[in-house]
Amino acid sequence: MYKFITTLALTICLLGSFTASSQWYETQGHARTNDISVELARTKAMENALKKALLVSGASVSSVQQVVNGLLTQDQISIRSSGSVNSIELVDEIHSDNLITVTIRADIFPQEKKCFAVNFKKSLLITRSHLLQREQANIGEIYRIDKAAMRKLAAQLNQQSTFTKSSSILNNKTEFSRLNNSLASDEISLLTRSLSDSTDSQYIMFSEISNISFDKQATNSWSFWQQGIYPRNFGITFYLYNGVNGELLWQQHYQNSAPWTFTKRIKVDVDGNAFWQSEYGVMVENILDEVIKDIDENIMCEPSRGKIIQVEGNKIMINIGRDHGLKIGDEFSLLHLTNFTSNSGKAYAGYNVSPYKVKVTKLSRQTATASTPDGRLFGNIQVEDLAVRY
Structure with missing residues (x-):
């Protein structure tokens, strides 16, 4: 009998060595049961959990689904040339509404690298999306989908992700879409760093909704076409930027469609339960679930950076704390901000x-105080420099 658990977030913890050359990892993964069987959802949740364990252990896999299904019938399976999964054990399982969460324990061999940064949450700012073709929102008057979808994403991130601590700015749009359309990469970098500074966020998320049109022609898969119910698209592109240097870290487009079951003349509340429980709303929510998995995969092993906000003697204060997963005794390296100009006259930040390293001695929810273990005073370290855990 499975031991049921109450947490829905994905967590990863190192349990200890199984042998001298293998390592046990315990992970949690989740999947939705909207339109699939419990058995298939359980398999998808196991895929999600195993993928995270593989990423943290340093192994890699081309098809996690093949690994999960293979391990149901085999004692051992190779993961490319970098390692193997000796066994998987399903430890816990919980069902909550349309979400299934499983806990697995995997014996991964060998572990070539360790992702230390996975222990810390990265602060992520979600900005309001931009509806590129506003006239497509006329049917249903869903003009506020740009705001509602990002509000839903922020809520799901805080519920499901172990690797991000998200906040959002949704009341006002940024200049990102205009700058992106003009290919103004330098201005986007400045915008990103400005938002990062003003919100204490390590990463900034922008997005553009490119398609919420209706399909023009019926297909065999839409048997309800005769009933006056039409497929509606949802296409969106996400852009994840590093707030420290303004560089684009990840970009991905998502596209799907589902029946629009509302009448043409009704105004649909995109923040209401009726919308998010409709077939179209469920489809959008499933896309957002995929986005969360991709964000986690791209952020989890990135260095955890805290900006130095105070320097005093051999002590510094940084703008990440207990809410980001820091603990007393955690060690950070220090990076000193420097600027240089290229031969073409363009300015760069680096x-x-x-040589200084510091250990955390005091914590609050949003900040941490750290000091040099040997009491040495800092040289050129100053406010706006970084404390980094790789």
């Missing part, structure tokens, strides 16, 4: 690695 960092010099400082």
Whole structure:
């Protein structure tokens, strides 16, 4: 009998060595049961959990689904040339509404690298999306889908992700879409760093909704066409930027369609339950679930950076704390901000690695105080420099 658990977030913890050359990892994964069987949802949740364990352990896999299904009938399966999964054990399982969460324990061999940064949450700012073709929102008057979808994404991130601590700015749009259309990469970098500074966020998320049109022609898969119910598309592109240097870290487009079951003349509340429980709303929510998985995969092993907000003697204060997963005794390296100009006259920002390392001695929810273990005073370290855990 499975031991049921109450947490829905994905967590990863190192349990200890199984042998001298293998390692046990316990992970949680989730999947929705909207339109699939419980058995299929359970398999998808196991895929999600195993993928995270593989990423953290340093192994890699081309098809996690093949691994999960293979391990149901085999004692061992190779993961490319970098390692193998000796066994998977399903430890816990919980069902909550349309979400299934499983806990697995995997014996992964060998572990070539360890993702230390996975222990910390990265702060992510979600900005309001931009509806590229506003006239497509006329039917249903769903003009506020740009705001509602990002509000839903932020809520799901805080519920499901272990690797991000998200906040959002949704009341006003940014200049990102205009700058992106003009290919103004330098201005986007400035916008990203400005938002990062003002919100204490390590990553900034922009997005553009490119397609909410109706399909013009019926297909065999839409048997309800005769009933006056039409497929409606949802296409969206996400852009994830590093707030420290303004660089684009990840970009991905998502596209799907589902029946629009509302009448043409009704105004649909995109923040209401009727919309999100409709077939179209469920489809959008499933896309957002995929986005969360991709965000986690791209952020989880990135260095955890805290900006130095105070320097005093051999102590510093940084703008990440207990809410980001920090603990007393955690060790950080220090990076000193430096600027240089290229031969073409273009200015760049960079960092010099400082010889100083600090350990966390005091914590609050949003900040941490750290000091040099030997009491040495800092040299050129100052406010706006970084404390980094790789």
